Amino acid sequence: MDFVDGRKRLDGGARKAGRLFVVSVLIVALVFSIGLASLFTQPVSAAFPGANGKIAFVSDRDGDAEIFVMNSDGSGQTQLTFNTAADDMPAWSPDGSKIVFLSTRDPDGDAEIFVMNSDGSSQTQLTFNTATDVEPAWSPDGSKIVCSKVIVTATGRSL
Ligand SMILES: [Ca+2]
């Protein structure tokens, strides 16, 4: 270690260690800030664009979860469901003409599977049971809909 102009001059090893320390601190700060940010964001539900190019998504901007559609550039956001229950997990039919989704609007309050036209018209309930029906999806030819059913047992939940 030398002294130049009264200041300590670090040798090459010490400078590398110093740089490594600074880079490490920056990486830790970055990871921490990403983790902190994720604490304050909630996951959102959205579907791959339908055959019509539109994206179906869920927003609680009116106070509870509702289904919306928009163009792939974010324009033309249109609300399709209007109620105080949770409407979630939209999925486009293969031809883009319908959206299947879950809703808790049933008087029992548990999730049921519904289907509607792409403009929100003709909302029709498809399941009627006391289980939680979730994650609806279409068969490739659009002729069938599959969903998961959460059944609460005395020992816990099972799908
Ligand atoms: Ca709703």
Ligand SMILES: [Ca+2]
């Ligand atoms: Ca149900």
